Amino acid sequence: MKRTSSLSTALKQLELTQKEIIAKEKMAALGLLVAGVAHEINSPLGVAILGASVVEETSYKLHEKLNNSTLFKEDLSAGFTTILSSVKAMNFNLHRAAELVHSFKEVAVDRSTDDIREFMLSTWIHELINSLMPMLNKKSISVKLELPEQPIIITTCTSKLAQVLSNLITNASIHAFPKDVVNDNKLITVKINEANDNVHVFIQDNGVGVEQKNIEALFDPFFTTNRSEGNTGLGLSISRNIMTESLQGSIDMTSVLEQGSKFRIILPKVIAFSARA
Numbered sequence: 519m520k521r522t523s524s525l526s527t528a529l530k531q532l533e534l535t536q537k538e539i540i541a542k543e544k545m546a547a548l549g550l551l552v553a554g555v556a557h558e559i560n561s562p563l564g565v566a567i568l569g570a571s572v573v574e575e576t577s578y579k580l581h582e583k584l585n586n587s588t589l590f591k592e593d594l595s596a597g598f599t600t601i602l603s604s605v606k607a608m609n610f611n612l613h614r615a616a617e618l619v620h621s622f623k624e625v626a627v628d629r630s631t632d633d634i635r636e637f638m639l640s641t642w643i644h645e646l647i648n649s650l651m652p653m654l655n656k657k658s659i660s661v662k663l664e665l666p667e668q669p670i671i672i673t674t675c676t677s678k679l680a681q682v683l684s685n686l687i688t689n690a691s692i693h694a695f696p697k698d699v700v701n702d703n704k705l706i707t708v709k710i711n712e713a714n715d716n717v718h719v720f721i722q723d724n725g726v727g728v729e730q731k732n733i734e735a736l737f738d739p740f741f742t743t744n745r746s747e748g749n750t751g752l753g754l755s756i757s758r759n760i761m762t763e764s765l766q767g768s769i770d771m772t773s774v775l776e777q778g779s780k781f782r783i784i785l786p787k788v789i790a791f792s793a794r795a
Contacts, residue, residue, distance in 0.1 A: 559619065561688055561753075562611035569608040569652045576600045603651065610649035614684075617677045634789060636673045639710060639717060640665040646680055647708065650687055657691055657704070664709035670717055674789045678764045685753045686721045686781050694725025694779060701725065715787055716767075722780040728773040736771065766790060 580597045583589035617633075647661055654661060687706060695704050701724075709720040728736065739755040761769040766786055773779035 559615050561684055562614040565650060565653045566608045566611040566615070568656060569604040569611070572604040572652055573601050573608075576604075603648070607649045607652050610645070614649075614677070614680060633677055634673060634675050636671060637676065639670045639672050641669075642676070643683070643708065643710070643719075646683060647687075650684065653688070654691060654706070657695065659691055659695065659704040659706060662705060662707045664707060666710055666712060668712075670710065670712055670787070672717060672785065672787045674785065675764055678760050679785070682757045682760050682765070682769070682783065683719070683721070685757045686783075689753050690721065690723040690725065690779070694723040694727075696726060699726055713784075717785045717787060719783040719785060720780060721783075722778060724778040727775040727777055728771075728779055729775065730773075733771060733773060737769075761785075 576597050580589065580594065583593055643665070644663065647663065651661070687708075690706050694706075695701055703724065705724045707720070707722045709722070711718040711720070737754050737758045758769050761767045761783060766789055768784045769781060771779060771781045
């Protein structure tokens with residue numbers, strides 16, 4: 519009887535331990551999901567908030583000049599141009615945030631299809647870069663586009679591609695040009711090359727570069743050298759997963775200290791329909 523009672527107690531303890539382990543694993547998975555969702559949505563929302571602050575600041579300056587009777591036609595024209603570009607960036611990024619929320623809901627429910635469509639890559643990238651300019655201008659970062667003369671038509675998931683490219687450009691703006699390093703010529707170059715059935719997209723900066731020992735770890739979840747400033751280390755990991763799984767391509771990087779870093783994306787011109795799953 520004692521042996522049976524001991525076994526029964528041990529089994530109950532084992533069941534309790536298993537339930538605790540499962541609960542902890544669920545919480546860990548939930549924490550990872552929440553961190554990933556927050557990271558992805560914060561990027562477009564951050565640009566949209568910055569755009570709103572630019573609109574507010576520009577409107578205030580125009581109003582002040584109007585009250586002081588010092589408002590000229592050139593001031594009004596320049597102000598409207600700034601406001602219009604900022605509103606376009608806000609609109610683009612708020613739509614991106616809405617698409618991300620929709621995508622996360624689909625993943626949580628039934629992993630439904632993404633927005634696979636045919637579009638002209640150069641035009642689309644130009645619009646994407648314009649949407650990020652409020653953030654880049656705030657940090658005095660210039661962008662150089664090297665786009666092919668002949669149009670490249672691709673068929674892929676636009677929202678996921680926007681996630682990857684925005685992550686890479688945002689990552690460069692933060693890590694390539696840290697606040698404590700003086701660089702009067704901050705530059706991010708975006709270049710497109712056509713290669714048979716694929717397209718190569720390069721995103722290169724002239725920043726501080728990355729140590730060789732850290733390059734392999736950059737794509738690992740939660741790896742970051744700036745955790746003290748609130749970075750989660752999820753951006754590049756998420757980008758790699760999107761590239762290899764959803765976009766059926768690849769991503770790699772090279773870097774030289776004090777010279778900068780270069781990311782290369784290899785993207786199929788036409789994504790296989792199995793990517794919808």
